[in-house]
Amino acid sequence: MKPRLHKTVMMVGMMGAGKSAVGKELAHVLGVPFVDSDAEIERAANATIAEIFSRDGEAFFRDKEARVIARLIEGEPCVLSVGGGAFLRADTREKVSELGVSVWLKADLDTLWSRVKRKDTRPLLRTPNPRQTLADLMRAREPSYAQADLIVATTADYAIETTALKVVEALAERPDVLEKLESPPA
Numbered sequence: 578m579k580p581r582l583h584k585t586v587m588m589v590g591m592m593g594a595g596k597s598a599v600g601k602e603l604a605h606v607l608g609v610p611f612v613d614s615d616a617e618i619e620r621a622a623n624a625t626i627a628e629i630f631s632r633d634g635e636a637f638f639r640d641k642e643a644r645v646i647a648r649l650i651e652g653e654p655c656v657l658s659v660g661g662g663a664f665l666r667a668d669t670r671e672k673v674s675e676l677g678v679s680v681w682l683k684a685d686l687d688t689l690w691s692r693v694k695r696k697d698t699r700p701l702l703r704t705p706n707p708r709q710t711l712a713d714l715m716r717a718r719e720p721s722y723a724q725a726d727l728i729v730a731t732t733a734d735y736a737i738e739t740t741a742l743k744v745v746e747a748l749a750e751r752p753d754v755l756e757k758l759e760s761p762p763a
């Protein structure tokens with residue numbers, strides 16, 4: 578029998594950590610819906626994240642992001658992957674700590690860079706030296722990510738499925754979040 582999830586799991590961490598990819602797999606394993614705040618914002622705005630950043634500005638995006646997360650964290654338990662900047666807001670961290678559980682997918686810079694360099698979809702990395710920008714963001718953001726309820730380390734050689742199972746193991750340490758349902762005796 579599948580374990581029962583009592584609280585929404587919010588995946589946080591740097592761009593390229595695998596929040597979206599691992600979050601989707603985790604939701605599948607747990608049998609709950611998967612929501613990605615970036616995808617929700619893009620759908621509502623009918624525009625890509627890069628278009629929203631250039632048309633409306635980062636502050637506008639951050640407000641939308643905080644509002645989407647505040648709405649979803651109140652709903653039925655799901656896996657919620659958010660953008661890398663979302664957990665920097667104290668009001669978001671407070672709401673998630675009260676109603677959900679946050680998981681920091683922690684990866685080293687080389688792993689992050691190998692995953693983000695292939696795509697040009699992240700506006701914050703459209704700089705003359707995007708690897709350095711990623712390193713600077715990582716250093717500035719780690720104190721916020723470190724406030725997550727759970728930390729799961731990933732490396733370049735972990736498959737998406739392996740990391741998702743590591744998150745399940747971490748959640749299993751919290752019976753208030755993940756209730757293990759034993760099969761009824763035959």
Ligand SMILES: Nc1ncnc2c1ncn2[C@@H]1O[C@H](COP(=O)(O)OP(=O)(O)O)[C@@H](O)[C@H]1O
Pocket residue numbers: 590591592593594595596597598599658692693733734735736737740
């Ligand atoms: N082992 C892995 N774990 C997570 N992502 C991986 C892995 N291997 C390759 N990827 C790829 O890395 C890219 C970045 O992952 P993504 O889930 O978009 O990260 P995030 O949402 O944290 O920015 C995706 O294309 C994903 O499929």
Ligand SMILES: O=C(O)C1=C[C@@H](OP(=O)(O)O)[C@@H](O)[C@H](O)C1
Pocket residue numbers: 590591592593596597615626659660661662663698699700701
């Ligand atoms: O780190 C950030 O500030 C951002 C991360 C992106 O999401 P991913 O972390 O899923 O790439 C996206 O929200 C936007 O480009 C800003």
Ligand SMILES: [Mg+2]
Pocket residue numbers: 596597598615658659660
């Ligand atoms: Mg993502």
